[in-house]
Amino acid sequence: MPKKYAILPCNGLDKAQGPLSREVALAVAEETGGEIICPVLLNNSSPRYEKLLGELPLLVIDGCGTKCASKLAANLNLKVDRKVLIADEMKTSVLKPEEGLSPGPVGLEFARAVATLISEDMPEEAVEDATSLFSAPVSYATFTHEKYIFRVPQDGFFFNENDCWVRVSGNRARVGVSDYVQQNLTDMTYFEPPKVGQAVEQFDEIGTIESVKSSMDLISPVGGMVVAINNALIANPEIINEDPYENGWVAELELTDLESDRELLLDCPAYLELVKKKAAETH
């Protein structure tokens, strides 16, 4: 059964991607019975779509890297279930839409192909994650700076200076972002996981989180292969705000060379000192 979305396309009028976003939105609505949200009306009068947004998951279709539709959703604190970026789809598709502001035959075929991908997309088979390996209770150190209280685990975690943590159990590890990050970014609206099976070197990007304020690529503290991702974050990215070090884990990896990676990581006390320094500089 195809998923029914509330569909928010971009409204770009000065580039090919905008009209193509609209064509994708129309095709998805036709194939799945979803409803299109006018971005201009939403921007001017959001109560108009309140009921719809409460009933259906939200699909955002951005045309280009400016991501106006995503920004509009973020400004209105809307949780996003699924995102498509037409500029990226154009790079990977064998169909190359014509230049120009009105979609030509290839452009329309491209739009239908993207819509079919969206409509037919089944959620990835839930890969079993190793929750039992990471269920020991965590104790936290806290420190207060002005009105902020920051938490850092007291041990059992390592950090890189990009504020991402790793928690190891044997040859398996979980990664995520620190409390400092979730407080800076504020309310999370979207989580783009890495791919299961993806090989990651230390300091490679491993997923993206977006909030009402900004977005951040997670920088992996360790190298390895992604063996599981936290599916709960896809529907509920706010778990990262609520519980960044435990239930807010982002991905699980099978490690390649932890000993070598550890040379470049901070232990908990060292990361606590780093957060104190960062808080003093920016808050």
Add this chain to the structure above:
Amino acid sequence: MADDTFMGVKRELIDWYPTIDYSKCNFCMECDKFCPHKVFEHRDGDPKLVVANPNNCVVFCRACAKTCDPDAITFPSKPETIAAIKKIREEGG
């Protein structure tokens, strides 16, 4: 910022910052609007956009490149940057 280091190395010794390809840049300023660290600067004159504060750039962050529609932003190689950082650390720098 006092004591500005990354992984124990003085920030100014690490080559990590965006490079703008001016043959592609359309001066939309999305990178400048996105970056919270004031790496970029919008100027009168030519070019209208420059990387004014390369050492403000967070090492290993490449987020601004994703905002760039014409793909005009590139970054150094991460493996080379990691190797350079390790070398400086070994030399005690």
